Amino acid sequence: MIIKKRLVTGAAGLLAALACGLILPPTATADEPSRPSPKVELVLDVSGSMRARDVDGASRMSAAKQAFNEVLDATPEEVRLGIRTLGATYPGKDRKVGCQDSKQLYPVGHVDRTEAKAAVATLRPTGWTPIGLALRGASKDLAGDDATRRIVLITDGEDSCGRPDPCDVARELAADGTHLVVDTLGLTPDRKVREQLSCIAEATGGTYTAVQHTDELSSRIKQLVRRTAETPVQTPTGVQGAAQCAKAPELGTGLYNDRERFGEHRWYRMKVAPGKELRASVSVAADRAVDPDYGVLLRAVTPGGRELVRGSEAGSGRTDVISTGLRYPVADADDDEDTTPRTVCLELSQSFSAPAGVKRTPGLPVELAVDVVDNDEPPADVAAFGLGRGWVLLGVLAVTGLVAGLVWGWVARWRITVWRSN
Amino acid sequence: MRALRKAGAALALCAAALFTAAAPAVADGNDGKDAQNGKDGLTEAGTNFRTATALEQGEKATATASTGDYLYWAVPVAAGQVPTVEAKVKLPDASARHGGATWQLDVYDGLRRHQPCASGSPTHHADQQDTSVSLSCTVRQVRSWSERWANDPLPGAYYLRLTVVDLPEQDLGLPIDAEVTTTARDAGGKHADGGELAEPLNPSLRAGTIAEPDSEPPSDADSGSGSDSGDADEDSPRAVAEPEDGWGSGWWSDRWVWTAGGGALGALAAVGGYTLTRGPRSSGTGSGRPPADG
Numbered sequence: 001m002i003i004k005k006r007l008v009t010g011a012a013g014l015l016a017a018l019a020c021g022l023i024l025p026p027t028a029t030a031d032e033p034s035r036p037s038p039k040v041e042l043v044l045d046v047s048g049s050m051r052a053r054d055v056d057g058a059s060r061m062s063a064a065k066q067a068f069n070e071v072l073d074a075t076p077e078e079v080r081l082g083i084r085t086l087g088a089t090y091p092g093k094d095r096k097v098g099c100q101d102s103k104q105l106y107p108v109g110h111v112d113r114t115e116a117k118a119a120v121a122t123l124r125p126t127g128w129t130p131i132g133l134a135l136r137g138a139s140k141d142l143a144g145d146d147a148t149r150r151i152v153l154i155t156d157g158e159d160s161c162g163r164p165d166p167c168d169v170a171r172e173l174a175a176d177g178t179h180l181v182v183d184t185l186g187l188t189p190d191r192k193v194r195e196q197l198s199c200i201a202e203a204t205g206g207t208y209t210a211v212q213h214t215d216e217l218s219s220r221i222k223q224l225v226r227r228t229a230e231t232p233v234q235t236p237t238g239v240q241g242a243a244q245c246a247k248a249p250e251l252g253t254g255l256y257n258d259r260e261r262f263g264e265h266r267w268y269r270m271k272v273a274p275g276k277e278l279r280a281s282v283s284v285a286a287d288r289a290v291d292p293d294y295g296v297l298l299r300a301v302t303p304g305g306r307e308l309v310r311g312s313e314a315g316s317g318r319t320d321v322i323s324t325g326l327r328y329p330v331a332d333a334d335d336d337e338d339t340t341p342r343t344v345c346l347e348l349s350q351s352f353s354a355p356a357g358v359k360r361t362p363g364l365p366v367e368l369a370v371d372v373v374d375n376d377e378p379p380a381d382v383a384a385f386g387l388g389r390g391w392v393l394l395g396v397l398a399v400t401g402l403v404a405g406l407v408w409g410w411v412a413r414w415r416i417t418v419w420r421s422n
Numbered sequence: 423m424r425a426l427r428k429a430g431a432a433l434a435l436c437a438a439a440l441f442t443a444a445a446p447a448v449a450d451g452n453d454g455k456d457a458q459n460g461k462d463g464l465t466e467a468g469t470n471f472r473t474a475t476a477l478e479q480g481e482k483a484t485a486t487a488s489t490g491d492y493l494y495w496a497v498p499v500a501a502g503q504v505p506t507v508e509a510k511v512k513l514p515d516a517s518a519r520h521g522g523a524t525w526q527l528d529v530y531d532g533l534r535r536h537q538p539c540a541s542g543s544p545t546h547h548a549d550q551q552d553t554s555v556s557l558s559c560t561v562r563q564v565r566s567w568s569e570r571w572a573n574d575p576l577p578g579a580y581y582l583r584l585t586v587v588d589l590p591e592q593d594l595g596l597p598i599d600a601e602v603t604t605t606a607r608d609a610g611g612k613h614a615d616g617g618e619l620a621e622p623l624n625p626s627l628r629a630g631t632i633a634e635p636d637s638e639p640p641s642d643a644d645s646g647s648g649s650d651s652g653d654a655d656e657d658s659p660r661a662v663a664e665p666e667d668g669w670g671s672g673w674w675s676d677r678w679v680w681t682a683g684g685g686a687l688g689a690l691a692a693v694g695g696y697t698l699t700r701g702p703r704s705s706g707t708g709s710g711r712p713p714a715d716g
Contacts, residue, residue, distance in 0.1 A: 186595060198490065198594055205470060209488040210595030212518070220597075223466075223486065230466065231473055234659070237630040254630030255472065271633075281534040281625065283471060309570050313536055318587045320492040323471070325533025327570045367472065369534070369625050379567050379617025387677035389611055394684045401688030405695025413699055 036147035039080045039108050040228045041138045042068070042221065045155035047087035050125035050187075052156070056214050060156050060187050061125045067218035068120045072113050074222045076229045082108030082141050083116065086134035086155075087127035098128030099161035102137050129157050131196075132164040139173045139180060148235065149180045150206075150228045152221055156187035158196045167199040168359060171287060174204040175259055175362035179235040182206045183224050185217065203287045205320075205365070236367060241266030245303055245345035253371050259363035260284065265349045271341035272372055274333040279371040280311075283323035284350045287365055289358050292316050295351040300328045303343050314351075321367075322350070329375040467493035467584075467600065471534060472627065474581055476662045479505075482603045489514065489523070489596045493584045498624070498662040501566035501577040502614060502671030503606035505529075506542065509557045509584050513548060514596035522549045523589035527557040532578035532623025532661065537561050545587070557584070563609040566671055567617025577669040578623030579661040580604075611676035622669040628658040 044064055055063040068083075075081050083106040090101045105123075106116050135151065142149045159166050173180050183206040184197035198208040207224075211217045236255035242248040248267040260266050272278045282298050295314035301307050311326035330342050352364060380386065467485035468474035474494035477483045483495055499505045509527045513519070527544045529537045542558035561575055568574035584600055 189592070191592070194591070194594055207469065207488055207491045208595045209597070216597060219486070220488075227466065227469075234627055234629045236472070237632060239630070239632055250633040252631040252633060254626060254628040256630045256632075277620065279533060279623070281471075281532075283534055285470075311533070311535060315536075318585075320585070321470070323530065323534035323536075325531075325535050327533065329570060367470075368630075369471075370630065371626055373621035376567065376618060376620040378569075379615070381616045384566075384611075384614035384616050384671075384675050384677055385673070386616065387614075387675070387681045388684065389677045389680040393680060394687055397684040397688035398691040401691030402695040405692035405697075406699055407695075408692070409696040409699025412696075 036145040037078045037080055037110075038148040038150070038228045038231065039082070039142050039144075040150040040152065040225055041082040041084055041108055041141055042071070043084045043086065043134050043138050043151055043153045043155075044068070044105075044123070045087060045129055045131075045153075045157065045187075046085045046123050046125055047127055047129045047155075047157060047160070048091075048125050049129075049157050055187065055212070055217075058214070059125075061123065063187075063214040063217060064154060065120055065123065066214055067221055069117055070218040071221045071225060072111060072116050072120075075111050075225055077110070079111075079225060079229050080109050080147070081111050081116075081225070082106055082138075083119065084134060084138050084141060085123065086131065087129055088123060090127045092127075095128070095161070099130045099133065101127050102130055102134040104137070104141055108141050129155065129160040131155060131159040131166040131200075132161065132169040135166055135169045135173060135182065135200075136164075139176075139178070142180070143178070146235070148228060148231050149178060150224065151180065151182045152224050153182060153184045153197070153200065154187070154217070154221070155184070155193070155197070158190070158192045166196060167203055170200040171203040171359070171362065174287065174365065177238045177257075180204060184208045185211050185220060187211050187217075199288075205285065205287070239268070239368070241268050241348065241366075243267065245269060245301065245347070248345060251368070251370050254369075256368040256370070258366040258368065260348065260350065260366050261363035262352055262354060262360060264363065265347060266366070268346045268348070268368070270344045270346065270370065270372070272328070272330045272344050273339055273341045274330050275375045276372050277327055277329040277375045278344055279325065279327050279373065280346055281323065281325035281369040282311075282348055283321040283367050284348075284352065285321045285365040285367070286319055286352060289355060291353045291355060293351075294319075294322055294353070296322045296324050297347075297349050297351075298324050298326055299347045300326055301345045301347055303345060308344065322352075325369075332375070464495075467495060470494060471530075471581055471625075474661065477602075477604070478663075479604050479606055479665065482601060484599065484601045487598055487600060488594075489586055489589065489598050490594045491585065493600055495582045495602055496579045496661045497582065497604040498622075498665045498669075499561075499564050499575075499577060499580050499604075499606060500665055500667065500669050500671065501564050501619075502609050504560065504563045504609050505580060505604055505606040506558065506560045507582050507602060507604050509582070509600065509602045510554055511548075511557075511584070511601075512554045512599040513552060514593070514598060516551050516553070518593075518596055519550050520590040520592045522547055522552075523593060524548075524587050525555050525557060526585060526587045527559050528583040528585075529559055529561050530581040530583065531575055532580070532625055534581070535573055537573075537575055537580070547588075563613050566615050567619055576619055576623050578619075579625060581661075608671075611680070614671060614675035614677055618670055622664075624660045624662060624664075626658045626660060 050061040051059055053059045085105050086102040090098050106119050138151045170182050182200050182204040184201045186193050186197045201208040209220050236257040239249050239256045239258050241258050245267045248269040250269045284296050293316045297312045299307055299310045309326050309328050311324035313322055313324040315322050464475055464477055464483035466475055474496040476496050524547045531537050539559035540562045541560045544559040546555050546557050548555040564575045564577055
């Protein structure tokens, strides 16, 4: 009897738990239907030069190890983290072998702190600095689901292998449509290192930091890992604009990204119903060395080629992006039944140019934000509710009142006189 | 019976769990920025328009960054307000720097259009011995409505971008501390304008969808892409949260007082004018008449 009762209780509890389980997941993920946890890979230079003792009196390697330990302790639960090394195994002089030396030390996944720390502790400064190769490897390690991806590259020297050029590799990886960001940290205040690392960061929309102290190193890596966790998971959808409106891809609402080469025009299409307003913003990023003067032009055009409205912006000097936007309300149709959406073409062009010697492909990264909202009526009056304000208004009203009163009074008097005389 | 009660308790627990789980999900809808919103205010900055950290008016946001980073924040501004952005950058040690640098604060509206600063000093050159640099930018008054060809500031999200625009190449990557606050004053009834934007310029942070090239055009009921933006967009994360008092300047302005006062004054003047015309006559025929003798 008791057993039976227990069974019933258990079954009921199980049912409740099941119901609970059935209800919970949709609420937890209601906003983001599939939310893969963000991924980050730390790429650490373990080349021979890391032996140099110039970070707070300790060697660069021990500073990096200490920072890694702190970072591993502070890694948020939701982040999947991996570690890759470069130049960790081959101590020899053969360039060909040394430049293939990059391996995954700890696979990308939810971190087991003790295991990861033990792996880091085994590292000894050894070989060459194949940064380009390591970046490609890291990108492969991070491949897979649609999570946000970040590579944090910590190095003390420029690429000692030359080929592939790490900066070109970074740009290629960013253009792959994997939304990969590379943040770089340099351990030496050397001009070549700085140029190379800031070039890698610029190419992927990442940041470059010059590190002088151990605490700076660990706090910066922690910040970057945290940033990975906080970055909005919704990454823009890749799209390829066409050379003319007729062949242009049709966009819905939301965020898109594309690449546009120097001097190229790209077309997109939108369907906007009457009574709705199209809002489009675009930003073109300068992901490589560009000439100091630049501009961007976004035009909304009818399929027939008539310009409806345009947004443009020009600038000069150091910048990450140049952006502009436009609004185009489609008026309500005269006939209420007519709800056929109108086609609006968007033409994007930019006037970036690059000095000779700068790679032309892939094109510059473009981000489009498109929204369609309700249309608004033009106001009946420029002032709020057509109300008036000011001393002139008061004067006019007072004088008008006075004149009206006088006239009314005289009329009344005259009428009485006339009435009396009759 | 007990079994049922237990199941009920489990369900209640489940409901509680559901609510607690739902709460952070809602916060996530607000950009998931609340996590960073500790006691010291926001301590992070975004690195582009899409990842800009949302802050509120009057809130102080700080960020540790490297020289050369582009720092982005987003702040909501309602119609009728005149926003002022102030930024302060604590520069690296003078000994580590190799010369002066020029810092700049840019303001963009929700359509990513650059908004000029009507006053303030958005660009400032810091000499090598300076320890910090202060920047400020006051944007024009935010209108409630504007024509589509105009670049007028409109209610919605405003992006702040802080960066160094000119520096000695050696100084790239050195650590800095940045701090921004946005305040807004009310432009007052003098500038209360008519019209209203149907939706503020508050960009959606949702990934886009691409229509199949050969697909059927959407039916009338869907009315094109408009349908995507309809109710679905209400839930999609936006760049900033709506301010407490809403996006509009509201119906009230001191124009009501002026107009009503003007009306009253006019009425008084009319009565006065009327009395003036009656005045001499009434004094001639009424009480003003000399009393009859005897």
